[in-house]
Amino acid sequence: MYFLKKGFALIFGSILLSLGVNLFLVPHEILDGGTVGIGLILNYIWDLNTGLIIIILSIPIFIFAWFHNRNYFYNNLHGMLISSFLIDFLKPVGGLLEVEAIYSSILGGILVGSGIGLMLKFHTSTGGTDFIAQFLCDKTGINVGIYILIIDAFVIICGGLLLTSETFLLSILTILFVGITTSYITR
Structure with missing residues (x-):
């Protein structure tokens, strides 16, 4: 039964994450943090597939996991592949909703945080930086959402150098909602 629940969490969480990115973040060029945020930066600049970038960026992290904790490797590989695939697969839904930028950043953050939180639970x-956050949480006992917030803030600051101030501020709002939602779900 646990296996079925985990599979459902993996698929449903990946769908929530992908919808949050494509419906709310991409239309306003808002960033998330972590590998998704880096993938979005490269998507906005060079129109590269966000999901493919996530996979490429996750390779060193998965190599680390292979040598240090194979359980993490196996548990997160499926999540990274499915969510990355769905982010690129659901890219066409990006123009379906007309939502003001500030509400998009909030709703996108809630959906992304819900997807991540459900999977982490x-x-x-x-994978990616979510995996690092999960690994650190297990080692220190500090809530995984706090680690995600710190890592995401770093990505947003770096991405802010390439974006407008409006996009930068909306991205900060997004990662706040991602962190809060993730923390709430993983309690």
């Missing part, structure tokens, strides 16, 4: 994730 069942010890799986999108």
